[in-house]
Amino acid sequence: MTWIFWAVLSAVFAAATALLAKVGVSGIDSNLATAIRTTVILIFTWAIAIAFEKHHALAQIGRRSWVFLVLSGICTGLSWLCYFRALQMGPASSVAPVDKLSVVLVILGAWLFLGEQLTPLKVGGASLITIGAVILAFA
Structure with a gap:
């Protein structure tokens, strides 16, 4: 697995x-x-x-x-x-997406503090997660 x-x-x-x-x-x-x-x-x-x-x-x-x-x-x-x-x-359908902004914060934190690579695909994905969370939170 x-x-x-x-x-x-x-x-x-x-x-x-x-x-x-x-x-x-x-x-x-x-x-x-x-x-x-x-x-x-x-x-x-x-x-x-x-x-x-x-x-x-x-x-x-x-x-x-x-x-x-x-x-x-x-x-x-x-x-x-x-x-x-x-x-x-x-x-719950609004709270959970906002909570999942933690994914974006992990991507940024891993880049800043752990030396992980910040690729254009990760930036794009993180941007989509952010946009999606905002849309779902206020839909």
Whole structure:
């Protein structure tokens, strides 16, 4: 299985997340909804790590990896809090495309900070994503 398979599967689950979360946040505080979701993810992911006996590698993780993983976790949490609040306030069909502007930000960040190539096709694709997100958000 290639990275494309896993990326498509991620997109399918992300779409399901948006649809299920939109119904789930109805009538409750979005921060509480995020806390519930995060607890489920915490239990689920640790169960997988333990089931596949990957938890033994914790001691081998370097300091740099810990720092970046913790920072990534903080950003994930902030993203989810904002996403659930946006879903509570707006239509899922508008919130999700705006959220996917993260793709454009990743392309720019990967070019600026990770040294990835910024090709004309990537610029064109990122431009189309931006235009599409704006159109869908206000349609």
